[in-house]
Amino acid sequence: MRMTIGISIVLLAVMVVPAVAQQRPGPVRPPSTKHRVFVEVNGLFQAGVQDFDETVTFQKNVESGTFSADYDVQSAPAFNVSGGSMLTDRVGVAVGVSRFSHSTPSTFSASVPHPFVFNQPRSISGNIGGLTREELALHVQARVMVPVSRKLEGMVFGGPSFFQVKQDLVDDFKYTETYPYDTATFNQGITSTAKKSTIGFNVGADVSYFFSRQIGLGGTAQYAAASIDLSSAGGTTTSVRVGGLQVGGGLRLRF
Amino acid sequence: MKRSFALLTAAAALLSLEVGSAQQPSAVQIAANSTAELRAWDSTIDRMVRANQFVTMGSLADPDIDGRRHESLAQYYQGIPVYGGSVSRQTAQGVTVSIIGTVFNGISIDTTPTLSADQVVRALVDVSGGRLVGDAPSLVIFPTLDGGYRLAYLATMSDTNSYIVDAESGSVLWTIENIKTQSQVGVGTGALGDTKKISTTPVAGGFQTYDQLRPAPIRTFDTRGADATLNRLMQPPGPTVDSDFSVDADNTWSDPAVVDTHVHAGWTEDYFFKQLGWTGIDNRRGTITAVVHSGLLNNAFFIGPPFGADGRGMFVFGRTTTGVPMTTIDVVAHEMMHGVTDASLRQRTGTGLLSTFTIDRIGPTAYTSGGTTFPCDTTDFVVGSLRFPMYCIGGRYVLASNHGGIINEAFSDVFGIAAEFFHQPVGTGPLRADYKLGEDLTGFGPNRAADVPASLLALPSSLGPIPYPDHASRAFSFLVAILQGTRTNPSVLVGTTWALQGDQLAILPTNDTGGVHINSTILSHAFYLAIEGGRNATSGLTVQGVGAANRAQIEKSFFRAMTVIMPNLPTMQIAAQATFQSAVDLYGANSAAAVAIRQAMQAVGLMN
Numbered sequence: 001m002r003m004t005i006g007i008s009i010v011l012l013a014v015m016v017v018p019a020v021a022q023q024r025p026g027p028v029r030p031p032s033t034k035h036r037v038f039v040e041v042n043g044l045f046q047a048g049v050q051d052f053d054e055t056v057t058f059q060k061n062v063e064s065g066t067f068s069a070d071y072d073v074q075s076a077p078a079f080n081v082s083g084g085s086m087l088t089d090r091v092g093v094a095v096g097v098s099r100f101s102h103s104t105p106s107t108f109s110a111s112v113p114h115p116f117v118f119n120q121p122r123s124i125s126g127n128i129g130g131l132t133r134e135e136l137a138l139h140v141q142a143r144v145m146v147p148v149s150r151k152l153e154g155m156v157f158g159g160p161s162f163f164q165v166k167q168d169l170v171d172d173f174k175y176t177e178t179y180p181y182d183t184a185t186f187n188q189g190i191t192s193t194a195k196k197s198t199i200g201f202n203v204g205a206d207v208s209y210f211f212s213r214q215i216g217l218g219g220t221a222q223y224a225a226a227s228i229d230l231s232s233a234g235g236t237t238t239s240v241r242v243g244g245l246q247v248g249g250g251l252r253l254r255f
Numbered sequence: 256m257k258r259s260f261a262l263l264t265a266a267a268a269l270l271s272l273e274v275g276s277a278q279q280p281s282a283v284q285i286a287a288n289s290t291a292e293l294r295a296w297d298s299t300i301d302r303m304v305r306a307n308q309f310v311t312m313g314s315l316a317d318p319d320i321d322g323r324r325h326e327s328l329a330q331y332y333q334g335i336p337v338y339g340g341s342v343s344r345q346t347a348q349g350v351t352v353s354i355i356g357t358v359f360n361g362i363s364i365d366t367t368p369t370l371s372a373d374q375v376v377r378a379l380v381d382v383s384g385g386r387l388v389g390d391a392p393s394l395v396i397f398p399t400l401d402g403g404y405r406l407a408y409l410a411t412m413s414d415t416n417s418y419i420v421d422a423e424s425g426s427v428l429w430t431i432e433n434i435k436t437q438s439q440v441g442v443g444t445g446a447l448g449d450t451k452k453i454s455t456t457p458v459a460g461g462f463q464t465y466d467q468l469r470p471a472p473i474r475t476f477d478t479r480g481a482d483a484t485l486n487r488l489m490q491p492p493g494p495t496v497d498s499d500f501s502v503d504a505d506n507t508w509s510d511p512a513v514v515d516t517h518v519h520a521g522w523t524e525d526y527f528f529k530q531l532g533w534t535g536i537d538n539r540r541g542t543i544t545a546v547v548h549s550g551l552l553n554n555a556f557f558i559g560p561p562f563g564a565d566g567r568g569m570f571v572f573g574r575t576t577t578g579v580p581m582t583t584i585d586v587v588a589h590e591m592m593h594g595v596t597d598a599s600l601r602q603r604t605g606t607g608l609l610s611t612f613t614i615d616r617i618g619p620t621a622y623t624s625g626g627t628t629f630p631c632d633t634t635d636f637v638v639g640s641l642r643f644p645m646y647c648i649g650g651r652y653v654l655a656s657n658h659g660g661i662i663n664e665a666f667s668d669v670f671g672i673a674a675e676f677f678h679q680p681v682g683t684g685p686l687r688a689d690y691k692l693g694e695d696l697t698g699f700g701p702n703r704a705a706d707v708p709a710s711l712l713a714l715p716s717s718l719g720p721i722p723y724p725d726h727a728s729r730a731f732s733f734l735v736a737i738l739q740g741t742r743t744n745p746s747v748l749v750g751t752t753w754a755l756q757g758d759q760l761a762i763l764p765t766n767d768t769g770g771v772h773i774n775s776t777i778l779s780h781a782f783y784l785a786i787e788g789g790r791n792a793t794s795g796l797t798v799q800g801v802g803a804a805n806r807a808q809i810e811k812s813f814f815r816a817m818t819v820i821m822p823n824l825p826t827m828q829i830a831a832q833a834t835f836q837s838a839v840d841l842y843g844a845n846s847a848a849a850v851a852i853r854q855a856m857q858a859v860g861l862m863n
Contacts, residue, residue, distance in 0.1 A: 061440040062452060115440050115468055116452055116521060168386075179470050180525050192385055 036086045037255045038094075040206070042220055044078040044248035046100050054169065054238040060113050065121060067110035069170040069189075073133065076102045078246060080220075084143060094157065096139040098224070098246065104131045106170060108189060115181050124175055126186030131168035135242050137224055138162040139202045151210050158203040161224045165242050166195050169232040192232055200226025200243055208252045216252040221245070282398065283358045285342060297351045300328065300342060303358075307331060309342065322348045332362045335406070337396040338419070362396060362404050368422035375408045378425045383412040395419065397428055438467040441506030443514030446580050447685050447695060451518050453508055463500035464517045469524050471535025473543045475517040476564065477501040478550070485549050488569060491561045499564075501547070512547040512580035516572050519587035520545050526588065526674040527595070530807055531814045536568070536591060537598035538818075543591070544569040547580065553699070555581045557593035559607055568594060575699040583695040584678055589671035596663055599818040609824045610660040612750050612769050615732045618652035622760045624717070636736035636751045643736040646748050654732035654755055657769020658826045664771045665778035665830075666817050668692055672705055672779070673810045681803070690783050705783040708776035709792065716754075716761035723776040724756065726793035727827065727860030730777060731756050731763075731770040777859050778827060781834075784855040785809045785848075791858035798854040801847045808848035812838035831861035 053070040077100075084094025109125040139161045146154035172190040177183070204222030211217075225243035232238065287293040303309040309328040317323030323345060330340025342356030370378075372392040380386060392410035397419050399405055407428055411417040417431040441462060443453040454466035454473075464475035476499040478484040487494065501513040508514045520543060527533040536543055544564040551573025563569035570590045572582050597607040621630040631647035646653050672690055679688040685695055693700030704711050709722035713731075724730050733750040740746035752763045754770070767773050784791065786809050788800025801808055815837040821830065835856060838849040856862035 062442045114452075115454065116525065118450070118452065179468070180529055181468075182529075188388070190385070190388075 038084055038086070038092075039253040039255075040080070040082040040096075040208075040218065040220070040250065041253075042080040042082075042218075042248045042250035044080050044098065044100075044220075044222075044246040045075065046078045046102075046244050046246045047075040050241040050244075052238065052240050054232070054236060056170075056232075056236045058172075061115045063113035063118060063121075065111050065113045067108065067170070067173060069106040069108050069128065071104045071106050071131070074103050074105070076100055078248070080222075080246070080248070080250075082139070082141070084141070086143075086145065090145050092143040092145065094139075094141045094143050096141060098135075098137045098139065100133075100135045100137075102133040102135075103129075104133050104168065105129050106131055106189070108170065108173065108186060110173060110175075110186070112175060112177075112184050120182075122177070122182065122184040124184050124186040126189075128170060128189035128191070131170075131191060132166075133168070133242075134166040136164045137200075137202075137243065139222075139224060141202065151216075153208055153210075155206040155208070156204070157206070157222075158201070161200045161202045161226065161243065162197065163200055163224075163226045163228065163242050164195070164197045165228055165230070165240070166193050167230050167240060168192070169194050169230060169236075169238060171232050194230040194232055194238075196228055196230055198226045198228040198242070200224060202243075204246075210252065210254070214254055216254075217249065218252045219247075219249040221247045282339075283360060285354050285356050285358060287354050293351060293354060296354045297344070300344065300354065303330075304328065307334070312341075317345075320347075323352075328356075330358060332364075332396045333366045335366055335394045335396050337362065337398070338407075338409070339398060340396075359396075359398050359404070364396070364404050364406055366394070366396075366406055368394060368406055368408070370408075370420075370422055370425055372408060372410075375410060375420045375422070375425065379410055379412050379418055379420065379427075382418070382427060383416060385412040387412060392420070394422065399428065438465075439506060440468075441503070441508060443508030443518065444511065445515045445518070446511035446582070446697070449686055451514065453506075453514060453518050454521060455503075455506055455517075457506075458497075458502070461502050461504040462506040463497075463502050464513060465500060466517065466521055469521055469535075470528070471524055471537075471540045471543050473517065473520045473524065473545065474499075474564070475501055475513060475520070475545045475547060476569075477513060477548050478546060480548050480550055482550060485546065485571070488544075488546060488564045489558060489562055489571075492566045493562065493564045493569075495544075495564050512572065512574065512582055515580055515582035515584075516545045516547045516587060519582060519584045520570070520591065522584060522678050523588040523591045523674050526670075526677045527591075530673070530677055530810060533595065533814070533818070536594040537602070541567060541598075543594075545587075546571045547582070549573055551581075552576060553581070555586055555590050557590045557597070559594070559597040559601075568597065570594065575696060577698045579697050579699060581693075581696060581699075583693060583700075585671035585675045585692055585694075586696070587671075588674035589667040589692065592667040592670040593663060595670075596666060596817055600821065600823050603819075604823040606823045608659045608663045608821070610657055610663070610768065610771070611824070612655040612733070612735070612748070613658050613824075613826065614735075615654045615656055615730070617648055618654045618732075618734070618755060620647075620650045620652070622652070622755075624760055624762075632742070636734070636753065643738060643749070643751075644742045645751075646735040646737050646745055647742070653735045655735050655750055655769070656730065656732050656774060657750075657771050658830075659824060660768055660771030661774045661827060662778065662821070662825055662830045664775035665782075665827075666813065668703060668705060668775055668779040669782045669813050670810070672782070673806070676806065690787075703772070703776055703779070705776060705779035706787070707792075708780050713773040714763050714765070714767070716763050718759060718761045721756060721761060724774060724793075725776060725780045725791060725859065727777055729756055729793060730774045730827075731761075731767075733766050733769060774827075777861065778830060781831070781852070781855040781859045781861065782809060782813060784858055785812075785851040788851070794858050794860060796854070796858035798858050799847075799851060800855075801851045805847065808838070808842060808846075809852065811841055812848055812852055815841060828861050831856035831859075835862065 055068045080098040082096030086092035106128040111121040114120040141157040141159040143157040170189045174187040175184045202224035206220040208218030312327045314326045326344040328342045330337040340359045345353045392408035397407040406422040408420045419429040441453045454468045455462040456465040466473040549571045555572040559568040631652045635642040676688040690706035691701035691704045693702040708725040712720040713723045731754045734753040737745040738747040738749040750766045752766045784798040786806045790797045816834040820833040838852045842848045
């Protein structure tokens with residue numbers, strides 16, 4: 001659902017910008033033709049990240065137990081720097097780097113086998129804070145400029161994204177129990193950081209207003225995503241969707 | 256002389272603390288044995304507190320002794336805690352009465368770390384594969400095994416270990432495993448092929464039957480059929496050795512005697528604790544010892560202190576003649592209840608439940624058997640070539656039985672049954688809870704039935720097999736003979752194997768130590784009736800039981816009767832009254848439990 005909305009916003013931007021351009025009377029000379037190199041520095045807000053969960057089966061007291069961790073991937077600010085060059089009046093290429101650091105608190109629950117009898121597991125639950133996700137993404141983009149006026153220009157772009165992801169995952173947990181061990185209390189999650197790289201994609205649109213020939217401000221909306229299987233130190237593999245809809249704005253430079 | 260020496264010792268230690276030696280630093284263990292040493296250390300510690308070399312970490316009032324406080328002090332060096340340097344000082348009304356702890360002296364190192372805490376964390380991430388948890392790494396002075404000291408960081412990582420890392424080199428000096436595990440859980444197969452968890456302790460090369468997960472540890476020893484081992488354990492002081500334990504290489508146990516004994520002892524402890532609020536056997540977490548492969552046939556027994564392993568009593572389990580271990584849950588719980596009875600009575604009265612013949616009633620002047628009349632005054636009890644004159648009062652036979660023993664056995668049956676109901680689903684057949692004792696001993700049980708006592712035969716006799724009694728009027732009562740002395744001047748009496756059940760005289764193969772087992776069903780039947788209700792077949796009286804859902808009320812009433820109220824020389828009637836009083840205490844005089852117990856005791860003829 002979130003992904004659908006994100007794509008819709010991007011498509012809307014793509015459709016609106018040419019429409020605005022068509023309302024302008026007479027031919028418009030694109031300002032970018034004189035400036036072949038551009039740099040964008042954006043502050044972003046990443047939303048629409050998918051929550052995920054992992055379920056782990058473990059052996060305890062000669063019986064199988066399970067624990068589940070539901071990770072709440074929260075929205076977070078991000079930072080993006082892009083730079084590129086126009087190859088023609090309308091078409092260019094760019095490379096961007098974005099970095100996000102998300103808090104991903106986990107709701108934890110487990111079924112822990114009893115030490116004395118079979119089939120009488122103890123249920124425990126708790127919250128695990130302090131978990132984070134870091135995404136470092138390199139976006140390679142083909143860009144199409146949509147001129148609006150001498151000071152206003154639009155741009156749509158898309159291409160592959162290379163993600164490097166660090167995600168804290170719950171490997172194990174501590175609990176307290178006292179005789180007769182019929183109940184147990186969650187104490188602490190034991191975590192490790194899973195690291196992996198993968199390839200995804202990015203699409204987006206950008207609208208910039210230039211105060212001078214070289215400096216302007218712009219707003220951007222980008223959807224970058226990939227799916228990745230992360231392996232925890234405990235050996236379990238969890239499928240995680242990274243990236244998401246990023247909206248923000250910042251400085252525009254052209255040379 | 257002693258005082259001078261003590262002062263000298265304390266002064267030497269004090270001197271050592273003050274001057275020290277960078278070359279030979281050492282730990283000083285404080286355990287002041289005399290008043291002089293105590294005073295010397297007291298003033299030393301006070302001075303170190305003033306010098307910030309000791310910091311008070313806490314001061315707690317003693318929960319058990321008024322006026323006592325326990326002060327905990329930690330050693331510091333230039334504001335950095337010394338790992339392991341701590342002292343516990345106990346005071347009474349402000350006067351120091353003991354000082355125990357460890358002080359490290361001769362510390363002389365630079366307290367400026369070469370590495371930052373962040374650098375240490377990064378190194379530990381690689382070492383542990385985890386990440387920092389808890390507080391940031393903190394500096395400590397770490398005494399090394401060679402007697403030196405290192406400035407180090409203490410950090411806890413997500414791999415559950417804490418690390419002490421050299422603040423100069425970054426090398427790990429010490430790893431502290433935060434997960435403390437002594438016992439392990441294995442799996443075993445019982446005599447009926449049932450699989451169950453077994454709590455054991457890892458040792459070199461395997462695991463041994465030492466359950467330390469429960470508050471009262473359980474040891475299961477294996478004599479491996481050696482009488483010498485059983486005798487060693489039995490006779491005071493009952494020394495134990497590590498090889499007494501049963502052992503298994505992979506914690507997957509297949510010896511049914513070992514598995515059932517060890518597991519069922521644990522389950523019984525669980526039952527006592529969870530249902531009755533009683534810890535272990537003695538309610539004081541005393542170690543429980545069970546012995547298997549004892550060579551005992553068709554029996555199991557408890558022997559109390561000072562006998563048994565380490566002089567603490569023990570439970571010994573045998574096997575049937577067909578090799579089935581006598582270790583079902585009801586049998587094990589039966590024996591363990593003997594332990595509880597013994598321990599609780601000893602704690603309250605100084606003795607266990609006394610096992611002795613007491614006079615039930617004065618019988619007839621004569622009885623007739625096989626057409627022959629036997630007057631008490633002229634009849635002898637014959638054992639082989641020995642003749643013992645019958646003991647008469649006014650020319651009448653004296654009838655006696657062992658009420659203490661009967662009550663002991665009855666209550667053990669009650670809690671054998673109760674533990675079985677606690678751990679097994681209700682039903683008939685193997686591993687199902689019912690009111691019979693030993694019914695899962697294949698080819699041997701059941702031994703007794705609390706629900707319908709007369710459904711089982713107590714003993715063969717001259718009258719043919721005699722069923723277990725369900726009423727006091729059917730209790731076996733034994734004729735008494737004179738073991739030493741004469742008819743006119745008897746000195747030692749003995750119960751014979753001639754017994755009256757009602758008005759029927761029967762010659763039995765044994766006197767069952769005064770009918771302790773064969774009469775136990777009177778009380779255990781009352782237990783059954785108080786829970787399930789029903790009609791006593793002998794009296795015809797009907798009991799309104801509390802119902803199976805409320806069985807805990809009856810169990811608690813019986814347990815309280817034994818552990819709180821029972822005198823050490825009771826009769827069955829006193830035991831009945833104690834049980835009723837217990838229910839009144841717990842639930843009220845008009846409670847369903849009290850009414851049920853009164854009706855049940857009336858139904859079996861033990862209360863009016």
